[in-house]
Amino acid sequence: MATDTPTHRFATQAIHAGAAPDPATGARVQPIYFTNGFVFEDTQQAADIFALRRTGFSYSRGSNPTVAALERRVAALEGAKAAVAVASGQSAVLMVLMTLMQSGDAYVASSRLFGGSLGLMNRLDGRYHLKPQFTKGLTPADFEAQITPETRAIICESIVNPCATVMDLAGIAEVARRHGLPLVVDNTLASPALIRPIEHGADIVIHSTSKFLGGSGQTIGGVICDAGRFDWAAVPGRYNLMSEPWADYDDLVLTERFPDFAFASACRVFGMRELGPGLSPMNAFLTLTGIETLPLRMERHCANAKTVAAFLKDHPAVDWVSYPALPGQEGEAMAARYVPQGPGSIFTVALKGGEPAAVKFIMSLKLISHLVNIGEIKSLAIHPATTTHRQLSPADKAAAMVGPETVRLSIGLENAEDLIADVAQALSQLG
Ligand SMILES: *Cc1c(COP(=O)(O)O)cnc(C)c1O
Numbered sequence: 001m002a003t004d005t006p007t008h009r010f011a012t013q014a015i016h017a018g019a020a021p022d023p024a025t026g027a028r029v030q031p032i033y034f035t036n037g038f039v040f041e042d043t044q045q046a047a048d049i050f051a052l053r054r055t056g057f058s059y060s061r062g063s064n065p066t067v068a069a070l071e072r073r074v075a076a077l078e079g080a081k082a083a084v085a086v087a088s089g090q091s092a093v094l095m096v097l098m099t100l101m102q103s104g105d106a107y108v109a110s111s112r113l114f115g116g117s118l119g120l121m122n123r124l125d126g127r128y129h130l131k132p133q134f135t136k137g138l139t140p141a142d143f144e145a146q147i148t149p150e151t152r153a154i155i156c157e158s159i160v161n162p163c164a165t166v167m168d169l170a171g172i173a174e175v176a177r178r179h180g181l182p183l184v185v186d187n188t189l190a191s192p193a194l195i196r197p198i199e200h201g202a203d204i205v206i207h208s209t210s211k212f213l214g215g216s217g218q219t220i221g222g223v224i225c226d227a228g229r230f231d232w233a234a235v236p237g238r239y240n241l242m243s244e245p246w247a248d249y250d251d252l253v254l255t256e257r258f259p260d261f262a263f264a265s266a267c268r269v270f271g272m273r274e275l276g277p278g279l280s281p282m283n284a285f286l287t288l289t290g291i292e293t294l295p296l297r298m299e300r301h302c303a304n305a306k307t308v309a310a311f312l313k314d315h316p317a318v319d320w321v322s323y324p325a326l327p328g329q330e331g332e333a334m335a336a337r338y339v340p341q342g343p344g345s346i347f348t349v350a351l352k353g354g355e356p357a358a359v360k361f362i363m364s365l366k367l368i369s370h371l372v373n374i375g376e377i378k379s380l381a382i383h384p385a386t387t388t389h390r391q392l393s394p395a396d397k398a399a400a401m402v403g404p405e406t407v408r409l410s411i412g413l414e415n416a417e418d419l420i421a422d423v424a425q426a427l428s429q430l431g
Helices: 010-016 043-050 065-078 089-100 115-128 140-145 169-178 262-275 281-291 294-313 332-338 354-364 394-399 416-428
Strands: 082-086 106-109 131-134 151-157 183-186 204-208 222-226 318-321 346-351 380-382 406-410
Touching: 010 065, 010 294, 065 082, 065 222, 065 281, 082 089, 082 262, 089 115, 089 151, 089 183, 089 204, 089 222, 089 262, 115 131, 140 169, 151 169, 169 183, 222 262, 294 318, 294 346, 294 416, 346 354, 354 380, 354 406, 354 416
Parallel strands: 106 131, 106 151, 151 183, 183 204
Antiparallel strands: 082 222, 204 222, 318 346, 346 406, 380 406
């Protein structure tokens, strides 16, 4: 679960971190360990692993060697002390919230988040009394304004899905530090190739690996990374899974047993062993393979997105484009500061003809696929107001920049001229 000290640069780590030639066979590619169980040496070893007195594989719901290689690699790329891989990005958000908090606790959440995260947060509030305290705006002061004595964490995305807003992570981390709260950053839309939130002060980083990390749109997955520096014991009883004795584990205290990654350990024991959203070794293998080309892919994703966004912005049928790498865009300074390589490849475009134009545009695209994923090598389009963000009120949709006139694009790695030709012919259908 813990990672080696990183000694190589990012592109090298993307290929090598966390995996090595198989000691048993010499296989150069990470083997896929398709097994539920692992034979114990003796009953003492079995008992020790179950009691967390020693680490080791026992049952793939808790950990698996192929999945562990993915965990080590993502932890290395994020500069984290440890990571836990889960079945989806959605379960990463769920596991973080449930591990940090108990019923009655609250957390400050950015008002601009992926629709699935907003839906989950509102549902958990209604059923389990984990209260999201949504910000009014997106500045660090807006996050600070929502903090109450019940607040246990601050959550935001590094680059917001779908409108590509780049958040002031260092400013928000400063607020979190001042109030003794962990900062959780969903880094799905940036990937560690563009932003490493831990370097800006994040304590926990989560991913949907279904997007850029896997990269080819083959598998659903998620990862939770633990920076390992938050002081869970500073206020006694507050983060009890990390800092208080577990009576059913011989009074084990995770901050004492795993001081460098107490949060990841709590996710492992409570999240994986008890809640159980494990990642298949096959999916871990495909994601590991995808990560090997992540730095190269992100360069092209950003370049293509900027070219297509610039074309759209100047088109007479287009009202606005939300891609902060374009000159004069809202959020341009924040994007230049945090993502000099470019703010990824997911953005929204608003059509002057409103919802009918948005629908016609999507239906007229030929090369760009109409589907709900993002961050794939193939270019994709969706109408968020009636799909990913449909549960939001009209006001919340406007705030999230996903009104009825808005289309979300995820720009892939095709030839940019072909992409522009497709977008141009679809826009020409609008009349
Ligand atoms: C897609 C996404 C998720 C959810 O991930 P799944 O793998 O689809 O469950 C969470 N956060 C963000 C920012 C996403 O884009």
